[in-house]
Structure formats: structure tokens, C-alpha cells
Amino acid sequence: MSFEKIMAFNAPYNQINFDSLIEKIKSNAIVPYIGAGISMLFKDVYPSWSGFLNTTFNKFVDISEKNKFNGMSYEDKADFLYKEIGKLSFSNQLKTTFSKNHLHKEKCQFIDKPAYLLPAIFEEGLIITTNYDKVIEKVYGLYNLMLPVAHPGHFEALNGALRNNELLLYKIHGDINETIESIILTKKQYELAYNNPKLTESLKQIYTSKSMLFLGCSLQKDRPIELLCEVSKSGMSNYAIIPCKNEEKKDRRLQLEGDYYTQSIIYPEGNHECVKIILEQIVKIIKSEDKKGKKELMEFSCDEFNNKKVEETYLGYINKWCDFLDINNWHAWTSWMLAIGQPHISVEMLTNLEELREWLFSRVWPNKFGELQNSFENFKLVASESTKACTHKEPRVE
Template identity: 30%
Template sequence: MSNEYAGLASAVDKFKDAVKKELDNKNGEFHEAINDEEPITFKGLGAEGERSEYLVDPSDVLFWHDPTAYLDELERWKGQKVLDEHLEIRKYLDDSDQLNPFSRLVEAIKRGRVAPFVGAGLSYPYKLPLWGQALERLVTKLEGASKSDQRAMLPALQYLENVKELLGQWKYLEAAQLIYENHKTRFESFVLNTFDGSNVLEFFGVLDLLPQLSDGCIITTNFDNLIERVYTGKNRSIEGYMHGTQSRNQFASKLIQGERCILKLHGNYSDPETYIFSKSQYDQAYGEESLDYTKPLAKVLRQIFVSHSLLFLGCSLETDKTLELFIDVVSSEAFDIPAHFAFLPDPSNHQKKLEKEDLLAKAKIHPIWYQVAIDDCGTQNHSQLEDLIKFAVACATGKAKV
């Protein structure tokens, strides 16, 4: 090599190595696609059999010869990748005749007016129990304590039979009320220890996608702080809070301004003062004989319901106080209600599906059904829900089309 250009060649090599490392790191899949199987080969000068052979990847040739064309091809590849990624889920929506409600949900996400309504199903993959499971676990503990009391010649906890009967009927609210009113301290301790969630170190799945759906209001029936931690991890801390009936950190003002805020309907696990379980607490939150919209929680729920499109995630949407309130607001005909949506597992029983659709229609909630795969061990796989949300976000951001 001529000494005249040795320094220049060395500098160029270092620069190219740094650029190639960066490009391979960020666009490795694209390079694999465009490079195909064989590199470009050519030979140097000299007699036949003595010429050097050079191998160059097409991605390198394209970038260094025409960087603009490289970027065009990269964008084209990304677009096709998005289309391929969502092809199956779009086909499912088409085959199940659900493209129309899905399109309306996409429009709501585009406008920034979606408020996720998060249930226990989104915390369940993190080893936090569903509400029914948690109550059954607490009953087992209390039954053990009851047997100990009997051995000590103390009265048995007779009310637990009534609790188990309520749980068998899926009346979780009534069961929780009964336990709370009989064993308030133990109940509070159980909630604190069960829904701490501090052992969760990494987020994934639907919960991790929430910041892509909403940068404003979130509602949850959960006690844990996983939602707050997900947003904080994305450098989008939630600033407005309302836990149970206690309004703190300017929740109402943040809601009106469209900023990030969270309403935790049953309270926060770490603050028993915010819990809503007893009948008196429900009366304080929603009214005694009928719904009272001068109550802070009822008032703010109505405000969200008439100003946002709720998206129910991980919720069973059985009849409860919240659904009762939404139906009441619709039936009053006092507001122009936006469309609301719910991703729900498609039930195998057609009659139950029709009954659920009729119930949700009263609250202007449009279900979007998804398939749940069940393996040989009976484990449920809700990955199609995640695929639906990713597709909705891709459509809302212009990366895909419904």
C-alpha cells in the first residue's frame, strides 16, 4: 500500500467499521433480508489464477453507493414487515366480522381519547391473583384461624360458609364485603401482602403496551402499582391520582387538561384508608339508595364515561357498581355518549355471548372478541389480545391499515 494513502485508508476503515456496527445493530434484520444468501463477488487485477477475490454484502454496497436508496429500501422493508406481522390478525378480524368496531377503536386511539379500563386479568401474568382467587385464598387462611379458635374453645367463624356460597355464585363484591366487615384488619393485611407486586422486575405483554394506547386517563380495579411503574419505566410518569374516594395530586385538573392520571376504583394496596369494600364505603362512593353524582367517585366516573372512549382490558364485565353507573348514565339520555370498547375472550357458549352483548349494549360498550388458546395442561394463552392491541396501535400511528 502506498504510504501516501495509508493514513487515509486507516481512517476510512475505522469510520466504516463504526458505521457498519451501528447499522448492523439497528438494521440487522433488514440486512439479512436484502443480503439474501450469497455476497457480491468480484476479482482484482492480475493474471488469471492470481487475482484476489473480494466479497461484499449488498447492504454495504447500497449504503455506501447510494445512502438515499438504502433508506428508501429500509422504509419499504419496514412497511412490508408491519403488513406481514399483522396479516393474520387482520384476517381474523375480517373472518369474525369485527373490522368495523375495530376501526372505530383505532379512530379513538388516533384522537387520543381512549381511556384504558384495566382489570385483574392484566396483572395475572405477573403472579398476582384474580379477585376470586385472592378471596378464596383469604377464606382458606381464615378457616385455618377458625379451627385454631375452636380448639381454644372460641367461637368459630360461621360467616365463612356464607362467603364460600357467594364465591360459588361469583358474587365477589358481596363476599369481599362480608369478610371485610367481619375481619377488617386481617383483610387489609391480606390485600397489602398479596398485591404488593414488588417482586415484578420486568414488564411484558398487554400491560407493557398501555402507554401506546393512552397518554391520558387510566381507570383500574386493581390495587397494585404495576401500571404506574410501567409508565414511569417509559419516562412518562403518572401525575394525577385518585385512590378510592380520596382525590389527591390534582386528579380532576389533570383529567380535564388531558394529562396522565389514574383512578384506582377500589383503592391502593399500600393505603387501607383508600379501600372501598364495606357497604358504608360503597354508599360513600356511589350513594346510598341510588347513584348520587354529587359523590366524588361517581361524579368523576361519569365525567370520564362521557368524555372518553373506555377500552376494557382484563375485565370480566359482570354486573357491578361501575357497570350499573354506566348503564344509568346512558339511560338518562342527558349526555352524548362516545363509543366504548372491550376486548373479551370469545365464549364457547353462543347464548352467553348474546347475553353479554345485550348487557354491554346498555352501556354503549362494543365488544371485540378474541380467541383464547388452551394447551393440554389447561393453561390459557391470551396472546391474540396482545396481537390485536399491537395492530390497533400500528393502524393508529399510520404503520398499518385496517
Template identity: 20%
Template structure:
């Protein structure tokens, strides 16, 4: 089991810890038929079929096999019929049949004031907006009110890559990454400030988002490494070299669970109990 650092438990109990949710959290959801949302590569393989030129489609699949995922999706975006591409986005990320999983519920119970997610779907929002008596606001990266909301007492879900509600605002392709950095630089300044002043736990994240890694690197240079951020990884999913690099370059300490997904649920339930006990003591 994960041995949760006492300092981390304290930070979460005091609501000074940011929970950062990645695609692995969305993938834990199921619909009534037991189906899960498409994983990243599964979505890309389906998207590649929208490229009608067979030679170009083959090149896109080659990019996917080489793990050049952003470039592959940029190629699909450039070559596919726009209406077909948008339909695929809606089918993949706007399916109300997917229900919050046990993982979504535990994240909700940890009751962090700030949750950041790169997911386009609305599954975690469904959990919060249906169960919370305290009220949540969902704020995309391009919102002019983001800074004011962060300074308030409101519980926030910050959509770092946008939402399926506004397809044109989704950060998905390589060009969209560059456009967002140029036009919404204030968001990345805010994100850097949050990571400088708060501990962050990355849940269900592959730790390969270029924007997040760049900000973590800048924070690592500016801040004391005695207070790391944390990433939850399944046992054996990352090599020792990767874990060492995350620690030295980005000040991210890896906490491993395993061997299966159920072990993460058990570990997080133990964390929830520790936090509830600490909050009960004030």
C-alpha cells in the same frame, strides 16, 4: 383477529379514548419464579381462611361458590382479625416482585392521556413511572384535585377503587362501595362525564362492577348509542345473551380475541401499529 373499528383507532390516536384496566391486566404479570398475582376468587378463598369460626367460614365459601363475591368479602372483613386481613392485602397487592407484562407495556405504548383502573396494585404505575419521559400522576378517586388534573394536559392514572398505598381508602367490600358513593359522589359525577364525552375500552374487565355498570346505564340513556364503548373479551367467555345485554343496556360493544391470551397481545400490537401510523400522519 379483531377488526378494529376505524373510529376507535382515530379516537385513540387523538388521545380521546380512555383505557379502563381491570383485574385481567394485573393477572398477566409475573415474578421471577413465574408466579402470577392472585386472581379474584383465589384471593377470596384465601381470605375466607381468616374466618376462624368454621361454620361462618363455610358460609363464606358458599357465597364465593355462588359468585356473591362482594358479600363474601364483606363477611371476611367483618369476621377476620383486622391485622390478619391487612397483612393479606399487603401480601396480595403490594408485592414489588411482580413486573409489568407485555400487556402492561402495550397499554403504555397506546399512550392514552387518561387510564382508569380498579386494580389496587401498582404494576401499571411501575411501567409508566419508569419508562415515560412525559410524566404521570396517580390520582385516587377521593382526591380533591381530580377535576383540576383532568382539565390539565397531565397524563393520569385514576385509581377508581383506591390503592394498596392507602388501605383505608380501598373500595373492596359491599359497605365500602356504599360509603364511597355517599362520601365521594363528585367522583362518580366526574366518571359519568368522562364516559359521556369519551370513548372507553375496557381491558381485562369482567364487566360486573356495580358502580361502573350503573354509570354506563345512565350514560346509555343520556347519549347517542351510535358511538359505543368497547370491551375486550376472550372468545367464548361470554354468551350471546350477555353480549347483547351489554350492547343494549350499556352501549358496550364486545370485541373478541382468541382463543388464547397471546391472541390479545397480537391484536393489540396490530392496533398499536395502526395508531402509530395515524399519529405519524398527524
């Protein structure tokens, strides 16, 4: 299907909304909001959330529960499975399904996917996703672009992305590499997360300061979209590239404009290759009209400034880690934790370990030096177990 035919499918609104979107992108006023549709890259790799829940049910649960399960919301389905098959089994199924190991493919296997075009359009600024997987990080890595990742609560990183147009991926529902407890899955976890001002205030700040571009999203009323409805008001303008049946496109367009202040570019139901065609046209326009004389994206992303910035970030983390641990006296204070008999630790160092663990969790990682980052992740786990051991065994605290 050609770009012209897509525009004609919902004329004149598609072209009008497309032109408006282009102007917003050129003025750095757009935040892409990435849903599961963008992660569905290859056959049998990264299903929709609905597909994951149904596959998990079919694998683990008796068929007699199927009618009951089908009538549930997504949150209730996750809740049901979490309780029915057990926390560890559900966690293993989730991590196996959305593992980054599925992305160990050659670059040529990504270039015909819509996700591959994201770095060409959004070289700077904030990106939001509800996805747990590593697809976005993968495609930015294919361009050798440093893509820091943050979670709700990283206000400094979020403010930098909004205020200074710094590149940042904001994963609002967690990351597949984190613990199952930190990923928002079940109804209870959603309730806790969306009653936490760290998340809701972050989203409100984003919604009211930028325009969203919804990609790979169904735009049904889930929690983030309900929050968007709450803060939406006259003067706001969001965008969506979505599928729709021909006979329903008028009602869908009016519903999006009325509920979400969202201007839609609608393509025929089932023709998901249209997303790539639309994104390609965006790239063609913004690159051809770029008058700043930038190098090609691949060259520009590898400049010495980016490398220096990465190194400075990691060096700062290492220095802070050393300060927390009083590294010059490492052997002196750790020896008492490993001594024969009752282990003990000073109140100061126990406090430092707990604060360090929380500090490490809240860092925004540039994802450049894998072994170094894995070392920090391993230390975070060891520190967690060590503090638990000390507190559970009631050590002598000095």
C-alpha cells in the same frame, strides 16, 4: 393465534369495532379502563379479585363455611372475610398479595405482557383503574414516563386530564400503599363510596365526556358498571376487548351493545394472549400513521420539559408545606407540644396541622423522587398521630 384469526372469530363485528376504536384513539377520545386481568402478569403474582377472596378464605376460614361463602357476591365475600378474620389480618393479607415488591423484576420480564403496551398507546390523557396494585405505574416507569396518580376528589387533576389531555392514573377504589380504611373493599365501603358525590360525579363526568376501552374487565354489573348503565344513552360508544365462548358470542355482543353501549372485540375463551396481539396491532397502526414526527416513546418521555414539570410540582408542594407549618417559627411552636407537663398548641396551628394532613392526602404525586415522597407520607402519619394525641389528652389550646 394471529390478529386475522381473532378478527375472523367474530366477523364482521371485530374488524368493524377495531377500526372504529383506532379512530377514537387517534382523536384522543378514549379512556382505558383497566381491570384485574391486566395485572395478572406472572404465575402466582396478582390474582383476580375472585382468586384473592377464595385464597384468603382457604387460608383463614373453616371449610364448613365454604358453601355459604361460595353463594355470596364479591362485596359480601369481602365483608365476610373482613369480619371473620379481623381487620388487621385481612389488611395484611391484601397488602402482602398486592404489594409492589412482586414487581421488582427486570424490564425484559414485562415486555411480553399486555400491560407493557399501555404507555405506547396512551402516552397522554386519563387512565382509570379499579386495581389497588402498582402494575400500571410500573410499566409507565419502564418507559421513564411520569405518571401522576389521583383518587376521587382530585377534581383539578381529573379536569386537567379530560380537558387538556394530561397524563393521569385515576384509581377509583384506592391504592395498596394507603390505609385499609381508604381502600374500597367491603359492602359497607362500597355503599359509602358510591353514595359519595366525589366518586359518582367524577365517574359520570368521565363516562359522558369520553369513550371507555375496557381491558382486563369481566364487564359484570359491579358498581362502576352499574353507574355506566345509568348514564349511557344513544350516541355514546364504548369499547371492550373480552373473551367469550363461540356459542355465546352473539348474545354477549348484543348484551354489551344494549346495556353498556359498548362495541366488543371478542376473542376465544381462555386465549388471553389475544389481548396482547390486539394491542400490538393498535401500536403498529397508530405509530406508523403518526405524522407529527415525534421521537420514539423512550426518547420523548425523557425530555427536559417533563423533568422540569416534575421539579416544579414538588417545589410547589414543599413551599405549601412550609406555609402550613410556619416553618420559620418551627422550634417556637413545637417546643410547647413536647414540653414537660401538659402539652399545648395554638388553635391556629392545630387547625393548620389538620388541614395539612388532608391537603397531603389529596395531592397528586408524580412518583419521581421516592425518598422525598416517602418523607411527606411519613409526615402525614406523624401529623395524624400528633393531632390525635393533642385532642385526646385535651391539651391547653391557646
